[in-house]
Amino acid sequence: MGFTVEQDCPQCGAPVELDEADHLLSCPYCNVKSFLFAPNYFRFVLPHKAPQEEIIYAPYLRFKGNVFFCKERSVGHRIVDITNLGVTLKGLPGTLGLRPQAMKMKFVTPDTEGSFLRFSLKASKILERAGRLSTGSSSESILHRAYIGETLSLIYLPLYVKNNRLFDAVLNRAITGLPGGRETLEPSINKNPRWQLTFMATLCPQCGWNLDGERDSVVLTCSNCKTAWEASKGKFIPVKYQFVPGQGENTVYLPFWKISANAQGVEINSFADFIRLTNQPRVIGKDWETEDMNFWTPAFKIRPKVFLHLSRQFTVSQKHFDTKETIPKKNLYPVTLPRGEAIQSMKVILAGSAVNKKNVFPHLPQIKFNIKDSVLVYLPFTERGYEMLQQQMQISINKNTLEFGRQL
């Protein structure tokens, strides 16, 4: 589990506990569900113990997720879990360490009292450094990195200034001298942040029915008018989806993103191009020359190794499923990996699929994708012992791995 967040129900005011990666607040008291939305990042504060002082908050970048890195001849991956300082200020701890685990965070809202130091470092630079540390020492250079995050947020550490010293307001302990006093921090303070946290009513925009989803879902579904929705800029927008009907009562539907794209930097304008470029041991069908290239990825969190393995298997096989444009009534596994993260992983999937590495790896830094379409596809799986078995392709996923992914 990640860090815990405490948030009052927007409907009845009861305190509700969430995990940092949760999007759906489900109130156990009034049963109202709200979908949480913030532009860019969720922002949290750690509670302080200095009610008398004027609090200044320092930003830390929180990332938890998978880092994939393409070296000259191989694709590696790691799980990265960091809370790194996001401002240049001497004396502050470089990471929050275990602190957020010991306390309940709160969302930053326009009502949060105190001043906020600007997040002045680049998220991409912090991630790159964390990614570099986790790749270990090697003489091979890294041609590409992808960060497939479950959590990317800012956590604010409360501080205050007293007698020209900077204090940690969680521990009430001086952490460094500040000879110029509070004024030295003034230029770094974000004057008018007005960060909004939006609570979206989970009602279907098309028919008004209650949308279904779990606490970590990033796509909600309507069982009444058979639609799927994702949040964008504080609104629900429709998600295109298909479903492949399964056999048997125990069928569970796992969601996958299917992304159609062309590539520049290496030429991929069709599925045949992809097979040739990656040098798959398959005879190229004539109709593949005109067939769109589709990249497949799981639309749920899972260990990086399994994520890559599944993506590769579905992408290389490019199986034509018989699909229906409706949503199965039950046993839908939640979508916990947003479409944007799936797109981020496409280069890694291309590299991971390459049998002939020389054709692909040296071009990785230059490759660009032109996304033509994306569809959420629910594929039928059968539970069998410790496994979930994909019914058409006989690809299996270990059940424990799925459970682990939910907690990642």
Ligand SMILES: [Zn+2]
């Ligand atoms: Zn409530």
Ligand SMILES: [Zn+2]
């Ligand atoms: Zn509806």
